[in-house]
Amino acid sequence: MxxxxxxxxxxxxxxxxxxxxxxxxxxxxxxxxxxxxxxxxxxxxxxxxxxxxxxxxxxxxxxxFVPAGVGVVAHLGVLRDAGPALALALVVSTVAAIAAGALVFAAVARITGKGA
Amino acid sequence: MDAPDLALIWSYLAREPLLWLTATLTAFWMADRLSAAAGRAPWANPVLGAVILLSVVLTLTGTPYADYFAGAQFVHFMLGPAVVALAVPLWQARARVRAAALPVAAALVAGSVAGIGTALAVASAFGVPPEVLAALAPKSATAPVAIGIAERLGGAPTLAAVLALTTGMIGAVVATPLLNALRLTDWRARGFATGVAAHGLGTARAFQVNETAGAFAGLGMGLNAILTAILAPWALALFR
Structure with a gap:
């Protein structure tokens, strides 16, 4: 150890x-x-x-992650002002990243002939 | 002899790191039990539970975040060694990685660029200020890496942590229905994309669904920690 x-x-x-x-x-x-x-x-x-x-x-x-996460108490002002825009940005980007990553992985795996 | 003054005891404890270190571990323990009781549902995340619990305690006791962090910094410190330790599972998966090197490389770039690009595009379209964009850019990287990248870009590390954790929870919730709707059946593709987009929380979710998906999610998380560190400064320069 x-x-x-x-x-x-x-x-x-x-x-x-x-x-x-x-x-x-x-x-x-x-x-x-x-x-x-x-x-x-x-x-x-x-x-x-x-x-x-x-x-x-x-x-x-x-x-x-917890101590840094508790730092949210220091950013309540930012989250009040930009909260809805940030929430939308997080949802859109997470969906886009998962879809793009998975579709590209499957397509390239098919082309290189190593599909599951 | 006078009875001990509770206010004096409190003011002593509040100065010492022991109090908030103990509180952090206890809050996480309680939140983790709650999460287990909820069958590890993605919304019952122990990190979120502990953060809410501690935020309420800090607000009720009027404790400034800096005082809390004086104790909690010992837990926070472990994020650095944890990132270094990610090297071990990454190295252990080397045979699988080599076999799927091309799809892995292409999906890594696609997922990372799509995540950073759309996040910054949506947020800047709604007028989110640049210092908040700096905390948003690395949100798909695992939180310790997101914190480190945001610090380097001039964003608030704690805000970066909150945005990264929220991203992880969103990814854990949407991954399965989204990938089913896309009719993708390759567990490697499903897991890898989830790890790239939603780091540790997405990886934990992928392991619940399928072992292969979990291993590739861990790989996606590790690789995107590196790629995000390289891409985020460039992407941010485009949007501010």
């Missing part, structure tokens, strides 16, 4: 440092995740070290 946490935190730290050093708009943890996928591909044995800790962290993933 402790080696796994140290490795995960080290990749996050490296990602944060790289994001700040390069000024990329990509968040540090995302760079850390990309680097960790690359490291796992290069050293597959790392997977066994990390699997249990990663699963433990990800099983509690929804809990970690």
């Amino acid at each position: 402790i080696p796994a946490l140290a490795i995960i935190l080290a990749f996050q730290l490296g990602g944060e440092a790289a994001a700040r050093a390069t000024g990329l708009p990509v968040p540090g943890p995302v760079l850390g995740m990309i680097a960790l996928v690359a490291a796992l591909t290069a050293f597959p044995r790392l997977g066994a070290t990390l699997a249990a800790a990663a699963q433990a962290i990800l099983s509690a993933l929804t809990l970690f």
Whole structure:
């Protein structure tokens, strides 16, 4: 558990440092995740070290959203003014994204001859 | 000896991180039990329940969000390591990904562009201000990534979290009826698109429906976290 946490935190730290050093708009943890996928591909044995800790962290993933979500109390003004427009934007865009993604996946799978 | 003054005890506890850390975990626990009792229906989301519960408590006790966050930041911190940890399931799914590489790549771009583009187009058509658009642009990415992207674009991280969570809940509710109406039967396509559009909450929903759909939803969530980080700044520049 402790080696796994140290490795995960080290990749996050490296990602944060790289994001700040390069000024990329990509968040540090995302760079850390990309680097960790690359490291796992290069050293597959790392997977066994990390699997249990990663699963433990990800099983509690929804809990970690709560403190930021409670921040809604600080934005009640914005939500009152822009609430209906934002709600419409979220519904339209979620429907569009699911439909576009699924239709394109199925079409390309058919063309490349690997349909389900 | 005087009886302990409750106001003094409260003012002590309210200064310490312990109180709001405990409150956050307890509220989530209660909301999670409620969600289980409701048969894990998409609307009975434990995050939404905990947020409502804590918002009511903060309002009733007159606690500013900054005071709450001093305690809750220990939970919030874990979002970073969680994003890094997404690398493990992504890497574990590598064989499936390689087999469906072309459909996955095409659907990722289509779903991500459609989601960001329509969200910004609708919101800016209704005159939503630019700093709110910055919090809206990354809403299809999983919340910790959406928060990080919004911060970089000059949007409020907490607003980004609320918009991402709402997106996830909408996706979890509409995915099955929408995909049935489109007559799509490929579980990989259905799951992947749901993960791209509605991240973790969509993925949780996909796992309830079909195992293959769930695995591809997790893949869609992970890949779109990366693509959104790249696309959102460009898309935002077009709309403001």
